[in-house]
Amino acid sequence: MTEFSIHKVWIIAKREYFERVRTRSFLLSTFATPVLMGAFLILPALISASMARGIVRDSERPARVVIACDNRALAELASGELMRQRGTRYEPSVVSPASPAEHExxxxxxxxxxxxxxxxxxxxxRASRHVVFTTGRMGDFILERRLGDALSYAFAADRMVEQGSSSGDVAATLQPVDLTAVRAGKSSSAYNAVRGAAVVLILMFVMLFSLLSYGVMVMRSVMEEKSSRITEVLLCAASAQELMTGKILGTGSVGLTQIAAWLAMAAFGASRSLYLRTTMTVLEVGPSLIVYFVVFYILGYLLYSAIFAAVGAIFNSIDEAQQWNFVIILPLIAASGLILPVATSSDSPVSVAVSLFPFCSPILMFERLAVHDPPRWQLALSLLLLVATIGAVMFISGRIYRIGILMYGKRPTIRELSRWLRHA
Amino acid sequence: MGAGVTPAEGSVKPTAGFTYNEAVASTVELIRVRKSYGGFTAVDDLSFEIPPARIFGLLGPNGAGKTSTIRMMIGITAPDSGCVRLFGEPLRRRAMRRVGYLPEERGLYRRMTVGDNLVFLGRLAGLSVATSRERIDAWARRLEIADWVDRRVEELSKGMQQKIQFIAALLHDPELIVMDEPFAGLDPVNTMQLKDVLVGLRTAGKSILFSTHRMDQVEKLCDSICLIDRGKSVLQGSLSEIKAGNGRRYVQIDYEGDGGCLAGNPLIDSLNDYGNHAEIRLKSDADPQELLRTAMRGLRVIRFQVMDPSLEQIFIDLIAGRDD
Structure with a gap:
C-alpha cells in the first residue's frame, strides 16, 4: 500500500489550484492588495508633499506669516530664508520695530x-532664543519646523554679518549638509535607507501574509474534506500521502501565482513609470532578492502548510482549531516583532540565531539577505535547518493527517495524538 | 466463524464452506480480521466472502462495526490482524481501481459543479477526461439528472446528491461496488431507480456489498448476508438458507373467540396477541400443523399462515438470545 503516484498528486493539486484561483476572493486579494498597499504607502507621502506645498490649506493662497522684530535685518534674513525653502508657499512679511500697538x-x-x-x-x-509663534491653527508642524529653521539661520547669519562676514561667506558657511547613505559592498549607487527598509518591509509583509493565509487555506480545505466525508471517497482512490501532498502543492501554487501576479504588476509598473523603475534600481530589488524571496517563501510555506494540514485533520471545525492556530503562528508573530531589531543590527548574535531558527528563518534570514550580506555559511545553514525541519514536520504531520482525517466527533487528547503517531 | 458465536439452527455456513463457485476467486475475502481503536474493538475476528456477481448485505445496528469493516476492505485502514483479499490477491492499492465506493454521507465538493466533481473522481480512478465526460453523460441521462450536471453540488437536494454519489462510485466501471447506506434519504421512486441499476450490475457480473442497518431494504435484494453486532459476525450465509433455517417457526393467526387458550401452549415459544390477531414464534421442533389443530379446538380460525421470518426478526431473536 505504499505506492505513491505522482499522477494522482497532480490531479489532486490541479483541482485544488483551479478551485481556488477561480474564486472571487482570490481575484480580489490579488488585485486589491497592491492597490491598498500602494495607497497605504503613497497617500501619506502625497499628503505630506502637498502639505509642504501648501496645497491642503483651506484655500490655495500661500500662508502669510509675520515676523515682528526690533532688529529689521534679523527679521528680513528669517523672512528671506523662509521664502527660499524648496517646495513651500509661504508669504512672510516683516514688522519692525515691534511695538505694543503693532502687537494688538x-x-x-x-x-x-x-x-x-x-x-x-x-x-x-532674542536673548534666550526662546521664540513664540502665535497662530490660529496648531499642528502645522511643517510650517513650525521651517520657521524654526529659518530663525536659526537668521540668528547665525545676523551674528556673522555683525562680525563682518560678507553675504557670500554667510551663505557658504551656513549651507546645510545633504546626507546620503550608500550600501557597503554593493555597487556605489546611492541607497536610500528609509525607502530600502520600506521595500523590505513590504516584501516581508507579503511573505508573512501569504504564509499565514495559504497555510490556513490548507487547514480549511482539509477540514472541509473531512467534514463533508469527501476524504473517504478520495482515500479509496488515492493514499493519504498523495492527498496531503497534492493539497499542499496545489494551494501553494495558488500563493505563488498570486506573488507572481504581484511581481508582474510591479514589473509592468516599472516598465511604464520611470519613477518606479528608478526606485527599484536604487533599492536594488534585483533578481537575486526576488529569487531569495521565492525560495524562502516556498520553504516557509511547505513548513507551515504541513503543520496546518495536520491541525485541519485533527479538528472538526475552525473554532476548535483556533487556540492551536495561535500556537502555530506564534513564531511568525515573534518574527514580525524581530523585523526592526534585525534590520538595525543584522549581524548581532541574536539576529544570527533567530535567522537560523527554522520557524522564523523564512522571514528573518530573508530580511538579513535583503538589508545586508550575511556570511554564506549562515545562509547555507539556515536553508539546511529549514529543509531538515520541513522533512521532520512532513513526516509527523503525514502520520497525524492519515489518522485524523478519518476521526470524527470528539477531538483527540495529546495522549491520543501520540498514539496516532506511533501507530500510523 | 471461530468467534464462539452459535447462531440458531445451524443455518449458517462456516466461512470456508462457501460453495457458490470455488473455481472463481471470490471478489472479497475477509479472513479473521480484527481492528480496534484505542481500547475499543470495532471489528472482532470477522470473516466472510463475497463471490462474483452477487449482492452481499453487511447488516447490523448502528455502531456494529460496518463502516470499520468497509474501510479495511477498501484499504482506507489496515486491520490489526487477519487479512483482506480482493480479487484473489492480498489487498493492494492498485486493486482500488476495480472498486467503487459510496460512503454513508455525501462526499462531494459543494462549490464545484456536478460535472467537475465527477470528472475529478473519474480521473483519480484512472479515466481520461473525455471518457469521464462520456460516461457522466450516459449516467446522467439514465438517472434523469442531465439538467443538473452543470449545477453546483450545493444547489442539489440530498436525494439528488446521493444519485451523483452513486454515479461517482460507478463511473470507472468497478468490479466490486461497496455501498454504505445507499438508499438513505431517497424517495421510493429514486430508490427503485437505483435498485434497478444495481440488479442490472449484478447481472453484468459485478459484486455488490451493501452495508445498512435497514434490513428490510436489502432483504429482497441480497443473495447472501453477514449480520454483525459489536464487531462480531452473528449470522451469515445465503439468504434463502438463512430464511429456510429460521422458517416454519413464525405463524400468524386471525381468529374469533378467546385467544387466552393460546397462552401456555407448549408449542409456542413467544406470543404476541392483539385480541383477534396473534403473531407466534414456535419452539424449534414444533410442527405448525399441530398448532393449527390445537388452535381450532379453542378458536374459530379465520386465517392461519406460516411466515418467512424477516431478517430483522431473525436478528432481534439472535441478539436477544445472545444477551441471555
Whole structure:
C-alpha cells in the first residue's frame, strides 16, 4: 500500500489550484492588495508633499506669516530664508520695530484670519532664543519646523554679518549638509535607507501574509474534506500521502501565482513609470532578492502548510482549531516583532540565531539577505535547518493527517495524538 | 466463524464452506480480521466472502462495526490482524481501481459543479477526461439528472446528491461496488431507480456489498448476508438458507373467540396477541400443523399462515438470545 503516484498528486493539486484561483476572493486579494498597499504607502507621502506645498490649506493662497522684530535685518534674513525653502508657499512679511500697538494690530489680523500667525521677536526672546509663534491653527508642524529653521539661520547669519562676514561667506558657511547613505559592498549607487527598509518591509509583509493565509487555506480545505466525508471517497482512490501532498502543492501554487501576479504588476509598473523603475534600481530589488524571496517563501510555506494540514485533520471545525492556530503562528508573530531589531543590527548574535531558527528563518534570514550580506555559511545553514525541519514536520504531520482525517466527533487528547503517531 | 458465536439452527455456513463457485476467486475475502481503536474493538475476528456477481448485505445496528469493516476492505485502514483479499490477491492499492465506493454521507465538493466533481473522481480512478465526460453523460441521462450536471453540488437536494454519489462510485466501471447506506434519504421512486441499476450490475457480473442497518431494504435484494453486532459476525450465509433455517417457526393467526387458550401452549415459544390477531414464534421442533389443530379446538380460525421470518426478526431473536 505504499505506492505513491505522482499522477494522482497532480490531479489532486490541479483541482485544488483551479478551485481556488477561480474564486472571487482570490481575484480580489490579488488585485486589491497592491492597490491598498500602494495607497497605504503613497497617500501619506502625497499628503505630506502637498502639505509642504501648501496645497491642503483651506484655500490655495500661500500662508502669510509675520515676523515682528526690533532688529529689521534679523527679521528680513528669517523672512528671506523662509521664502527660499524648496517646495513651500509661504508669504512672510516683516514688522519692525515691534511695538505694543503693532502687537494688538497683529492679534486683530490673526482673529480676522488675514494671517496664519506671527513671530514676536522682542529683546528677551532674542536673548534666550526662546521664540513664540502665535497662530490660529496648531499642528502645522511643517510650517513650525521651517520657521524654526529659518530663525536659526537668521540668528547665525545676523551674528556673522555683525562680525563682518560678507553675504557670500554667510551663505557658504551656513549651507546645510545633504546626507546620503550608500550600501557597503554593493555597487556605489546611492541607497536610500528609509525607502530600502520600506521595500523590505513590504516584501516581508507579503511573505508573512501569504504564509499565514495559504497555510490556513490548507487547514480549511482539509477540514472541509473531512467534514463533508469527501476524504473517504478520495482515500479509496488515492493514499493519504498523495492527498496531503497534492493539497499542499496545489494551494501553494495558488500563493505563488498570486506573488507572481504581484511581481508582474510591479514589473509592468516599472516598465511604464520611470519613477518606479528608478526606485527599484536604487533599492536594488534585483533578481537575486526576488529569487531569495521565492525560495524562502516556498520553504516557509511547505513548513507551515504541513503543520496546518495536520491541525485541519485533527479538528472538526475552525473554532476548535483556533487556540492551536495561535500556537502555530506564534513564531511568525515573534518574527514580525524581530523585523526592526534585525534590520538595525543584522549581524548581532541574536539576529544570527533567530535567522537560523527554522520557524522564523523564512522571514528573518530573508530580511538579513535583503538589508545586508550575511556570511554564506549562515545562509547555507539556515536553508539546511529549514529543509531538515520541513522533512521532520512532513513526516509527523503525514502520520497525524492519515489518522485524523478519518476521526470524527470528539477531538483527540495529546495522549491520543501520540498514539496516532506511533501507530500510523 | 471461530468467534464462539452459535447462531440458531445451524443455518449458517462456516466461512470456508462457501460453495457458490470455488473455481472463481471470490471478489472479497475477509479472513479473521480484527481492528480496534484505542481500547475499543470495532471489528472482532470477522470473516466472510463475497463471490462474483452477487449482492452481499453487511447488516447490523448502528455502531456494529460496518463502516470499520468497509474501510479495511477498501484499504482506507489496515486491520490489526487477519487479512483482506480482493480479487484473489492480498489487498493492494492498485486493486482500488476495480472498486467503487459510496460512503454513508455525501462526499462531494459543494462549490464545484456536478460535472467537475465527477470528472475529478473519474480521473483519480484512472479515466481520461473525455471518457469521464462520456460516461457522466450516459449516467446522467439514465438517472434523469442531465439538467443538473452543470449545477453546483450545493444547489442539489440530498436525494439528488446521493444519485451523483452513486454515479461517482460507478463511473470507472468497478468490479466490486461497496455501498454504505445507499438508499438513505431517497424517495421510493429514486430508490427503485437505483435498485434497478444495481440488479442490472449484478447481472453484468459485478459484486455488490451493501452495508445498512435497514434490513428490510436489502432483504429482497441480497443473495447472501453477514449480520454483525459489536464487531462480531452473528449470522451469515445465503439468504434463502438463512430464511429456510429460521422458517416454519413464525405463524400468524386471525381468529374469533378467546385467544387466552393460546397462552401456555407448549408449542409456542413467544406470543404476541392483539385480541383477534396473534403473531407466534414456535419452539424449534414444533410442527405448525399441530398448532393449527390445537388452535381450532379453542378458536374459530379465520386465517392461519406460516411466515418467512424477516431478517430483522431473525436478528432481534439472535441478539436477544445472545444477551441471555
Amino acid at each position: 494690530q497683529l492679534d486683530k489680523h490673526l482673529d480676522a484670519g488675514d494671517i496664519e500667525g506671527y513671530v514676536w521677536l522682542d529683546g528677551p526672546a
